[in-house]
Amino acid sequence: MTTNNSLEEAIEVLQQLGLKEYEARCFVGLSRLHTGTAKQLSEMTEVPRTRVYDAIRVLEAQGLVEIQHSSPQQFRAVPLDEATETLRDQYENRVERLHDALDTVEIVEHKDETPVQQIWAMSGRDAIENRTDQLIEDASEEVVLVLGDESLLTEDLVATLNEVGNGVDLLIGALTESLQEQIQTAVPDAMTFISGLEWLHGENATADETAIGRLLLVDRSTILVSSLMTDTKEEQAIFGEGFGNGLVVIARRLMAEGLLTAHDPKQ
Amino acid sequence: MTTNNSLEEAIEVLQQLGLKEYEARCFVGLSRLHTGTAKQLSEMTEVPRTRVYDAIRVLEAQGLVEIQHSSPQQFRAVPLDEATETLRDQYENRVERLHDALDTVEIVEHKDETPVQQIWAMSGRDAIENRTDQLIEDASEEVVLVLGDESLLTEDLVATLNEVGNGVDLLIGALTESLQEQIQTAVPDAMTFISGLEWLHGENATADETAIGRLLLVDRSTILVSSLMTDTKEEQAIFGEGFGNGLVVIARRLMAEGLLTAHDPKQ
DNA sequence: CTCTTTTGTGATTAAACGGGTTACTTTTCG
DNA sequence: CGAAAAGTAACCCGTTTAATCACAAAAGAG
Numbered sequence: 001m002t003t004n005n006s007l008e009e010a011i012e013v014l015q016q017l018g019l020k021e022y023e024a025r026c027f028v029g030l031s032r033l034h035t036g037t038a039k040q041l042s043e044m045t046e047v048p049r050t051r052v053y054d055a056i057r058v059l060e061a062q063g064l065v066e067i068q069h070s071s072p073q074q075f076r077a078v079p080l081d082e083a084t085e086t087l088r089d090q091y092e093n094r095v096e097r098l099h100d101a102l103d104t105v106e107i108v109e110h111k112d113e114t115p116v117q118q119i120w121a122m123s124g125r126d127a128i129e130n131r132t133d134q135l136i137e138d139a140s141e142e143v144v145l146v147l148g149d150e151s152l153l154t155e156d157l158v159a160t161l162n163e164v165g166n167g168v169d170l171l172i173g174a175l176t177e178s179l180q181e182q183i184q185t186a187v188p189d190a191m192t193f194i195s196g197l198e199w200l201h202g203e204n205a206t207a208d209e210t211a212i213g214r215l216l217l218v219d220r221s222t223i224l225v226s227s228l229m230t231d232t233k234e235e236q237a238i239f240g241e242g243f244g245n246g247l248v249v250i251a252r253r254l255m256a257e258g259l260l261t262a263h264d265p266k267q
Numbered sequence: 268m269t270t271n272n273s274l275e276e277a278i279e280v281l282q283q284l285g286l287k288e289y290e291a292r293c294f295v296g297l298s299r300l301h302t303g304t305a306k307q308l309s310e311m312t313e314v315p316r317t318r319v320y321d322a323i324r325v326l327e328a329q330g331l332v333e334i335q336h337s338s339p340q341q342f343r344a345v346p347l348d349e350a351t352e353t354l355r356d357q358y359e360n361r362v363e364r365l366h367d368a369l370d371t372v373e374i375v376e377h378k379d380e381t382p383v384q385q386i387w388a389m390s391g392r393d394a395i396e397n398r399t400d401q402l403i404e405d406a407s408e409e410v411v412l413v414l415g416d417e418s419l420l421t422e423d424l425v426a427t428l429n430e431v432g433n434g435v436d437l438l439i440g441a442l443t444e445s446l447q448e449q450i451q452t453a454v455p456d457a458m459t460f461i462s463g464l465e466w467l468h469g470e471n472a473t474a475d476e477t478a479i480g481r482l483l484l485v486d487r488s489t490i491l492v493s494s495l496m497t498d499t500k501e502e503q504a505i506f507g508e509g510f511g512n513g514l515v516v517i518a519r520r521l522m523a524e525g526l527l528t529a530h531d532p533k534q
Numbered sequence: 535c536t537c538t539t540t541t542g543t544g545a546t547t548a549a550a551c552g553g554g555t556t557a558c559t560t561t562t563c564g
Numbered sequence: 565c566g567a568a569a570a571g572t573a574a575c576c577c578g579t580t581t582a583a584t585c586a587c588a589a590a591a592g593a594g
Contacts, residue, residue, distance in 0.1 A: 006368040007368070009364065010368040013361050017358075018285060020581070021582075048582085063391025065389075066388060071542095082394065082397045082401060085393075086393045087365075095354050099351045105298060107299060108311075120334065126360075127345060128330070314553095
């Protein structure tokens with residue numbers, strides 16, 4: 001279909017992956033050209049012809065483009081699968097090096113004056129999902145989880161939920177019927193499904209800026225609450241741990257009340 | 268061991284992964300601190316205190332750091348495994364988006380005047396390895412491969428070699444005894460092992476700037492030759508395809524001669 | 535062979551960005 | 565209350581990068 005939009009997106013993503021604008025444009029240009037010269041590229045991509053050469057050189061060094069040293073020289077993009085694989089390899093290497101470099105480290109003395117009432121804020125859907133998974137994996141007694149949006153029910157989360165130990169109570173709820181059903185089929189092991197939570201669902205979606213994302217209470221001592229920006233779909237969470245934590249105490253009460261009355265609507 | 272060097276490397280890698288210097292320093296600082304304030308971080312990381320806040324905000328948005336909104340606010344790094352997982356997720360997402368965006372594209376008309384004699388140059392170890400794997404996978408009759416350095420015998424390459432079809436002749440050689448043996452145990456299926464290639468090995472390693480990397484000839488119609496910069500270990504390759512290709516013809520002759528006489532040193 | 539066009543390199547300008555600093559307000563605590 | 569610490573915001577300056585320009589080498593037309 002070669003929608004002009006795909007091209008723009010590709011350029012943007014390539015920049016997020018570390019390429020400069022000219023480099024990104026040239027690569028995308030070559031991706032639709034099988035083989036091309038600096039002139040052709042320049043016309044197609046709006047990159048000044050004299051700058052195409054630099055851009056290509058960088059791309060070549062990264063293994064994304066091949067050069068034929070003829071006159072005029074010809075360029076071509078590495079096949080897409082090879083290119084993405086190469087990018088993957090590069091990033092995997094880097095993440096691995098980071099991990100190696102940092103796990104030899106950790107811990108400088110720390111005078112702890114653990115000021116109870118620790119509430120931490122975090123952002124980013126990937127990060128919050130990873131934390132969610134982690135907390136559920138670490139559960140030893142009970143997991144209470146309520147999801148507010150379908151997009152949060154990922155493969156990884158389902159896998160994690162299906163792997164909780166046998167001694168762990170799994171209580172799951174959702175804010176909509178359809179999500180409820182999806183969860184029920186995806187995670188048949190859950191001991192209890194919480195229903196009647198529709199009241200939590202924001203009704204005045206117009207004025208609302210955020211919707212409920214997740215509610216997670218693990219072993220009655222750790223809580224995570226997240227919300228979703230309705231426009232960007234970005235996720236933000238707060239996270240508290242420790243039995244004595246004020247937020248956890250309140251959450252415990254609220255959930256006991258709320259979920260019970262929700263479950264049993266008559267008072 | 269917390270060698271000061273690991274810290275530097277971590278900072279560098281984080282920058283390659285897209286963080287700014289301050290952000291990288293702050294993250295590494297927090298990684299050795301369990302929990303810290305702007306002041307502590309500033310002292311430990313050499314980042315001006317007043318800029319710590321900006322850096323942390325970015326890190327938080329990326330899901331790498333948690334903030335406790337107390338006064339003074341406290342920061343802490345997400346656990347290392349969670350952080351690396353989050354980074355992986357992010358990059359996987361991006362590469363996937365790139366792939367999706369580009370494979371709807373490809374191909375604008377192309378008046379082909381395939382000027383035989385196509386020799387393409389490419390760089391980057393990952394890219395060259397991916398191409399090598401690809402070419403070997405596509406082989407239908409014969410693969411001739413000579414490796415010049417142990418670092419080139421990767422898991423992926425071994426896997427690829429062990430998966431060639433049954434009808435494909437696999438001729439493998441190496442420039443050193445030890446590498447030869449490694450290959451022989453890793454790829455027992457190879458039909459012939461080429462030995463006696465030591466003469467190809469550069470002897471005057473002092474004056475040499477590059478060493479032989481790979482020699483690959485597939486189905487007598489596609490050739491890839493690479494060299495390794497002795498200092499940076501970076502790899503560069505030239506790549507030609509097509510039966511009529513001059514380079515391929517020459518390579519075919521050279522290999523027939525060279526490998527045969529090598530195999531049978533008398534003449 | 536000569537003249538023109540194309541191709542390639544290098545230098546230059548202007549704007550954006552990132553690192554580093556300073557000024558100033560607010561909060562905390564003795 | 566006063567001093568120190570915490571937090572915000574603005575600024576400066578060097579580097580990077582997008583964008584142009586000048587020019588030499590090569591290719592192709594006549």
